[in-house]
Amino acid sequence: MSLIVWVTPVSKKSAIAKFSKMIVDEFFSRNQSVVVVSSDVENVGESLFSDYVDCGDVEAIRELWDGGAKFIYNVGNNHGYHGGVLEICDQFPGVGVFHDVYYYDLFYGWISSLSLEAHDEFLSTIYGASVPLDLRSVKDVLAHRVENFPMLEWIAPKFSSIITHSKFAADRMRGLVLGSVSAVPLAYKAPVQAATSDSDKKSFASDKLIVSTFGDANSNKRIESVIHAIASADLLKQCVKYNVVGSISESYKEKLVDLASGLGVDLNVVGRVSWEDYAQHMNATAVVCCLRYPPTESASATLIESLLSGKLTLVTDVGCYSDVPDDLVVKIPQHDEVRGLAYGMKLALQNPEFAKVTGHRARSWAEQNYSVDAYVDGVEAHLDIGADIRGNLVIWQRTRDLLKAICVDDRDEKSLSLLVENVRDFEILGAPSSIGVV
Template identity: 30%
Template structure:
């Protein structure tokens, strides 16, 4: 098959990294792939991931349109970051495609798009939610209030999925809105990921029992990473203050860094803030860690690359028992209830301090499971199957769209087309296509 894949390509994009792994798998399975970079114009000259195929810009309209005509399937890898996914949003409004949904919450993506499409955005909010949503969405004062108000009421999942010919996502927990809004097939597929720095693990010495337990958080440091809770859990117990060190590796705002270090100092907690680092330094940080915190609240993503990467490196991983993390088998991760987050994390750390051998045992079990679950080969095969399914249903969807337009012109309720009495006869278009 011939695939046209829309994705951020910049090296700081985890979605771009995942797509590069899948692209290589597709090429090895004898498929043709062209990548369309989807970042804002200012990022389009930056160094990219290695995709092993031709890369074009979403702004090159002539080239993109020519590749759409040639492609058997257009695939959009989409997350909640307008700076990285502007091109996908722009092209989805012109030409439908399969959406690989990395976040069930797309409020920030929608916010970025809406600034240049404000009236259309208000209509989208009114259509999928309410008049109140269209009036309040753009008058929220802070990022914390924005997330709290919109994550459950107006997550904008429906906005993207309604433009998709089919949707692939990476966990079940947020699929209700996808199923209600996507007109084509929906499939849950484990996220593809790898651990390219694992070869460096040969340089790691065996853990000395008398040394401190090394806790690590990776990724952009923001409130939902629960960093302050980790510090409070350590600082609230005299044994943990003496036996646990905590490192943060990832982009961090100066004011956040000051706040975290002040809290750590006040509680006598050993904290190191490394900031954003290169790939090798990140790999060494994970290898050196004994325990990785992937606590998240709220949890808005369809899957966590950080948790998957930690398991692939054979690390014991602590997660919040919510969203994607709740679907991970309990024998491979340590789950924390958000309601008693600090108390349960403290108890978990004390248990690991008392039984350090559990770190290696649980880490190795998680690694074996992750290696067989989050594979690029499986993801590539699922994309091929999904593309074939979307081709088979495309005639029915076009017919439904045609009749919906007629009903709309008459002023009738287009929900009539959702009834089985209407859908079953439309299946004849699939049969015609197959013959």
């Protein structure tokens, strides 16, 4: 088997580093040779890997490349963790593992390290001169960026092929890369719950139905909608305690507390907690609200944690959440989410047997769907499909350069397919690329 170079954050703080540790360990258990390259561009701190190559060690990386290694890049929307990918992926082409479908934050970190003056021109080059960049009148900046310049069109063409974690945006990705796009469900293991004393258990318990939102608290997790849904029915106001568990800004916390207080909702903003307490909060929760709008990721760790924990899970019926079978979660229509959320919580209160059975079935499905073994099988199958990646990616890059040079929109699939099919015959391929791949 060929040597695999697995490019990933290695910092213990990174969720993708934790994912990568599971995958690399599984590769090793299969006697696969793997070298880990750190993509962190900020201080790593404590690393999850005892041995790795820094992304700045280009000489060592080139030696791996010259030895015929296959490069696999984990691509996430955080420049501090993934900036190293951008430093080496053009020199050493490979497969992109796309953890997100929205990459503006990664782009902004990268362009800031070069020159912010180029920001607007760069976006206009990719999305057209009419792209709406003025944010002064925009109410939801994230939704605006997701709709108008998600930067998927910037990052995807840098890779020969893509592994994504759901069907969401897969078709869009296929129009941006030369090779295949494979949807492989994210591998994940729920946090291990440590044994607790009776007094500890009491601190997490409640005589009310506990509904929780987990992870970094922000507007696209629809926390305010959950509060409004609880406030919409006396039954829910009397019987539901709503926990928000995860990092949160002080200003957003104050906003949520004021809203809940005014509506008579029992809200507990827990904030960031240890992994042990996180697992305890998950265990005490009856209903997990795993909502996103707009969706920005190709998979959700919180969703998988909830399913693996056997919880009744409420999800927005968009993005990667739509991949979960309808009978294993309660899908909330985005256009009517307050009423949908109220329905889901009432269902848990009035039909606890339904919640229990659904949770058990969801756990069984998740254990198979999100297993490490199945994920590595998917990666290996993808590598077999896209074995000849080096020469093809050079041709792909130069094809896109040609499109720019002759002012053809590279999202024009008909023109793009024609050029890709015939580009090997173009004598200009012997010349170095000067325009760049965007």
